Amino acid sequence: MTCRKRSQDIQQFVVTAVQMRQIEERVFAAGMPVAALMEKVAGLVARRVEELYPVAAWGRVGVLVGPGHNGGDALVVARELYFRGYEAVIYCPFSRLKELTESHHRYCAALGIPIVGDTEALRSCDFLIDGLFGFGLERSLTEPISTAIHQINEGSQPVVSIDLPSGLHTDTGAVMGTAVRATHSLCLGLWKLGLLQDDALEYVGKAELIDFDLPLTDIQAVLGTLPRIQRTTSERAIAHLPLNRPPTTHKYKMGHLLLICGSRRYAGGAVLTGLGARASGVGMLSIAVPDSLKPILTAQLPEALVLGCPETEAGAIAHLPDELDWAAYHTIACGPGLTKEARAIVQQVLGSQRSLVLDADGLNILAELGTVSTLQARQAATVLTPHLGEFRRLFPDLAEEMSCRVTATRAAAAQTGAVVLLKGARIAIADASGATRINPESTPALARGGSGDVLTGLMGGLLAQAEASPGHSSLIDVVQSAAWWHAQAGILAAEERSELGVDAFTLSQYLIPAVQKGVGKG
Missing domain, CATH: 3.40.50.10260 (YjeF N-terminal domain)
Structure with a gap:
């Protein structure tokens, strides 16, 4: 060696x-x-x-x-x-x-x-x-x-x-x-x-x-x-990013991601999630949002296929389009900006057979439904990305485990069969087998509204590409790489703009420079 x-x-x-x-x-x-x-x-x-x-x-x-x-x-x-x-x-x-x-x-x-x-x-x-x-x-x-x-x-x-x-x-x-x-x-x-x-x-x-x-x-x-518990390194994270593409590939081979997010109240959540997905390099990006948000999303992400959905009086997604073909997508990312009015949407997504990233109001609705344990029955991969408050709502029975975030995350993954990413200054990620990753670097600059939405889109895009080309990376490897990439973008942005200057939109613009810098170091 x-x-x-x-x-x-x-x-x-x-x-x-x-x-x-x-x-x-x-x-x-x-x-x-x-x-x-x-x-x-x-x-x-x-x-x-x-x-x-x-x-x-x-x-x-x-x-x-x-x-x-x-x-x-x-x-x-x-x-x-x-x-x-x-x-x-x-x-x-x-x-x-x-x-x-x-x-x-x-x-x-x-x-x-x-x-x-x-x-x-x-x-x-x-x-x-x-x-x-x-x-x-x-x-x-x-x-x-x-x-x-x-x-x-x-x-x-x-x-x-x-x-x-x-x-x-x-x-x-x-x-x-x-x-x-x-x-x-x-x-x-x-x-x-x-x-x-x-x-x-x-x-x-x-x-x-x-x-x-x-x-x-x-x-x-x-x-x-x-080893069951591993510290994420830049070499390991970069190795599981889809940086090199076959010369004869095309967009349909590079993954198709469906984002389900946003509401009239939280239109920005859909935009930020879409910007994170764009940076992932996913081949096809579809975004389901309330009809009133469609012009905003089309203007911000002209390459995306924006699906306008019927909406409630309060501006949440009432239901998904009848013609929606779940089989067309490799991965679904759901939650940012939905509001808890979108309960039926989350239930429908949970019943799909597509790999799923669930965040924000998707997690809050899951906690209200009290069906966390039923995730074990899903045939497709599931990723949960709670912050500490969401984690406690999802897993109230793990309160005694919270003295060690890693132990709690592993217990949650074992309970659900999902990959669980517990957000924090040091992100802990675990899968149902007990494999655990800890991201050792971050910045307080990421403690801003919308930062997690960017991560959801980025992770969804990476997972869609992995699903389109199976075999190279495990699910936990993809999630680890997304968390590392997101943190590195925050670190680079804070270095250049100070910790006060890293709003979520700015963060999304540093995703590509951050991975370029990481690859250059490697």
Whole structure:
């Protein structure tokens, strides 16, 4: 296996605390000395710290040391930075340390590195290294550590956390009483699930992986050859986009998507969904909207086949055209802007044998119908894309699972047989088999009305193309690619226009530049 291939694989793998322990136990049982591994890991961390905070500008470092091996890593980092010219001070308020950590503690003291028991000496440091607690923390932090962390968080120094910020739950990302607010988190070996959860984002800062060459055989012995939980990478997302077309293809081979969306009140929802679909490159696009919206949609999307539908007095779709031929479409995307008056429409769509993306009012109607469990009976693929409020309405019985968004998403997928995409700062996607994807990058700029409509159209278009050319990508792969593409467009737009400048229409215009940029990087 090439170094590049290994690097791509490692970036995808996500572990829980239990799985990481199992992998490490295999490595140690095979003969790797714990002390040797600590030296290697800490050496890589020290090198990265030196790149982030060069000694010429950041010469004084404070190192926070815990009682376990995370503290041992921190002590080795302190020693290495000391040898490279940094003025170091060690904060260690613990009287009992693990044997290896105690050994490094004695050596640092012998070198003359100051070791203190309170945080006052840290105030003059240019930056801090957090090595209090690593993965596996299961109880809330108490005094005096909680007060020390509070004082550190009140300061202005950058903080580099080793593995994950002290005080975060390894799996859920929840704060265990209190937690360090890191500027950088240098995750060791494999991505910890907690770093990819919404609850952790306020504390993680910029996260990156320190690969210290855990053998793939040991990783796969615990996680399997295809790990159930994977972190989306640009390489993986791009690989499942329909970027290369056969030279003799035509529009009918490139997928036909039917959008059912919009109302007089929410005309923009139909337009934005259509713009997202347009960017997907789908061969044929049909849009069913209330009759009064047909001129608007035709003006905005002249290439689309716009189907005007009879409408209610309030301007919602009353029923679909009688001549509608479900067999003509590869995929249906339904929901944005419908209003809950369109209950009969959603029921009709659920009864179709076409692959389906259900969003917004489509989900709200499904929740009111109380028929979520009946999705198991659908013969075609189903994708649900709820935000947190919609998820809770759809799955009230999963309230206890919400402490971990990934666990909740997997439970919802198992319950429905659908692919479930739970929106948030870190989108979680799961299918009925338990396969899970987490999109690790996004931007608060996407917290705007209409952003989700763009995603629905984009995803529907990609799924229609996959249905037209089956075999290349699984359903979860297509959904993962849509979520990645949508997030990258938001990130690029925010970079160029600021987070305030990314309305949903603007977002739709950045979809093609974002994928061009992603392909260029690859």
